[in-house]
Amino acid sequence: MAGMNATRHLEVLEDAFIKVSFQEDSGIGADDPFYDDWVNQSSARFSEPSVYAARTLRELHPGHSVVLFQDYETSILGFSGALIQPVSASNLITSLFFVPNPRHNGGPPGTLVDSVKYGAFRVAWNQYDFLLYILRYPQGLGINTQHYLVHDGPEEHSRALLMAAGGYKAQLHEEILIFNQGFWQKDHSLWVEVQKANWDDVILKDKFKHDLKKDVFGFFDSEDLYKQLAIPWKRGLIMYGPPGNGKTISMKTIMKDCDAKGFAPLYVKSFKSWMGEEGSMAAVFNKAREMAPCVVVLEDLDSLINDQNRSFFLNQLDGLEGNDGLLVIGSTNHFERLDPALSGRPSRFDRKYLFDDPDREERALYAKYWQQKLASNKSISFPDSLVDDVATWTPKFSFAYLKEAFVSTLVLLAGIEGDDKPSFADVLHGQIRSLREQLDKEPEQLDVPGAFTTSSATVAQPVPRFRRAQLAKPVSSRVSLQGRIFDSSDGMSMPGQMPSVRAMPRMG
Template identity: 60%
Template sequence: MQYCYHHIQPSAHFLVHDSAERCHALLEAAGAWQAELHEEILVFDEGHWQKSHDLWVEVHKAKWADVILKEEFKELMMSDVEGFFDSEDLYKSLAVPWKRGIIIHGPPGNGKTITLKAVMKTCSDRGFAPLYVKSFRHRRSDEGAMVEVFKKAREMAPCIMVLEDLDSLITDTNRSFFLNQLDGLEGNDGLLLFASTNHLEKLDVALSGRPSRFDRKFAFDDPDERERTLYMKYWQKKLENNPNVLYSDGLIDELVSKTAGFSFAYLKEVFISSLVLLANPKHIATLSFSEVAKGQIRDLRVQMEKAKEQTAKSPPPQENAGAVVNPRFVRRTMQAQPI
């Protein structure tokens, strides 16, 4: 018996036993086991579906409580997800296809990826397997990849399929094929598509501007004052037992007012870099958390302004080109409101 492993390396396995019946039973059981997911998430990459235990672990660590967004924003998004899986009968009674598409968009470092993980966790907990598409690369063509991707989604439905960085997955050459798969003559009943992008404006309006393909868009902008306060409080709770950190409510107000324009990733960096500095024995006795954090905010603001200047000067980056500046730290201004 010969299996093709990942379409590349053929490998041979032999089963030796005096009972052919038992051999067949074992093979059947192994085949059935192989077809199931065991603490794994299906990931499409390099032209085929693979099972990823690492992604499963990542997703199962995700908690909505760690995603700091305004409650009403979070609830609207969660109800879109939960509501989809609860509303098969409603869609059927309206004689419309039971499928939905959601795009989350915004500048780097404001929680799109952690939100996707929390959404995948929610779906997985409810028994709907999440599918994750990393690329549409395929040894034959992107079209070949899309056929495989949508075939699996139809097989697994009801399910959620995540397309991260949609603007880099969809190109001028594969777009119309993707739209065909999306609108699907074969139907995509039970498919909830969840896509993310930093560049909503780069997406063709055929994708971003037409309900029934992507019906809903959520903007993840840099946190406003209310979200920064929620984030500072989240860290206050995290650090409540740290003997090196005195973190009063008054300090929260100060940090909030000093960090206007910071992304969540920048805010996180304020805490991480401050704690690393404080962990140095030579600083513990001499510096307070408050002083260190404010110093870090000043430094990070300089870094952020420089990054913005550089971005303004440089031509738009090529896809996958090595970034001089971490794109996570580049800011844009849009309201974090679902539209």
């Protein structure tokens, strides 16, 4: 008897709560029956709004399935496989923020982005219709965003939609994953920059180029061989040598080719983050294992690895959790700074490539490239003898210094007016002398046992420095699609039978 009384007491309290919390239809927000209820509840004192919203949606849509989900790994508003419209633009509550565009791009100064605080959307996908609710509210010390899918059918349809959206978000769409400040971020601008790289733009001795490409792409083609030999299918490779001699352009070309072949490049900018360097290393290798087979790019390896994090990094590299399919490529200008445990153990970085300053033959090849580039300019005299002179004047020059000599010469000539301009050869010789004075004496390169050595990693065209991701995040694909999401025009065709606004039930 006591149990029955308690049950009846709870029913009375629930009925009372509903009557207190729900206002009669006042005509405001009539397009969206849930709007008034949520706004009223959001102004009240409550401890678990997600449960309240789930119960209310079930009461508003009897016979429908209601699925609660978090959108971190699905980004359903950015899912290109679904057509999405607001139920009512007047009931949509968003907060705008401004994302500036690069000035050199021209066009508008930036983009206004909508951050949804309350939204109800009609979703059409795979011949099914859904209602998507997005609710944001304070919880604890932070802000929680809860998503709901309401569907006139079994819950499995909603789960299938979320699986499809999550699978789409997990893929790379002309993007490269960058790890920085403890987070993975998809970067389209880096992908675009990498597409400019080409093996034809880097002059390497034939054997050196062949060995480098074989070590990279032969690794991905050799999974069965590794398994037959009962050895872990992983490899490490280090590119080292003085700056400005082609490590970066070679790295970019490898990233481009790996991406084209389906082996995702993962670029690590820094291990420093809110979770500590060891936490970042674990996050990087966990993602790499998830994406394998893939290539992990560690530029400036000597800066990423230090005395404090080295032991943990080596444990991750050794792959106690399994590193099958991982190709780790590191680069450094200072090989001597790497700990022998990192650089000397074959099972970690078993291939080493020295990108040294160019010798005389390669300096002449680079000068000949500029000779061909400037051949159509009738105001510049660039005879074959000047090619030989450049090669003679520039010992110990890196290709970056050679490029600077030509670029600065052209800039100076462009700024000189009148008929008494000095000759191209005289200005070039003066710039080379100036650069010679600025050139710091580099320490001798270490003789690394087992390293593939070359003095030719010549960039055959001026290539900008490998630009790492900026701290300001670019507008994501989800943001770029919001023009589609918030377009509530009636002329859009919707697959399936989208629920009519007027037919949507309302609490009475």
